[in-house]
Amino acid sequence: MFSFKKKPTTSSALSEFMRNASSREKKRAFKKIIEESIKEQQKIIDMADQMDAEKRA
Numbered sequence: 001m002f003s004f005k006k007k008p009t010t011s012s013a014l015s016e017f018m019r020n021a022s023s024r025e026k027k028r029a030f031k032k033i034i035e036e037s038i039k040e041q042q043k044i045i046d047m048a049d050q051m052d053a054e055k056r057a
Contacts, residue, residue, distance in 0.1 A: 017029070
């Protein structure tokens with residue numbers, strides 16, 4: 001009936017990394033990503049706390 005042909009896609013740097021990196025390299029990268037995410041989230045929490053404190057003052 002229908003024939004769907006997949007178009008060749010180019011690999012992204014992330015997909016190449018995920019395919020080729022060792023487990024150790026992946027763990028190191030994920031750890032760094034998580035640490036940076038935590039820092040960014042903490043900044044947002046601190047800003048919200050500061051705004052809340054200003055409203056109460």
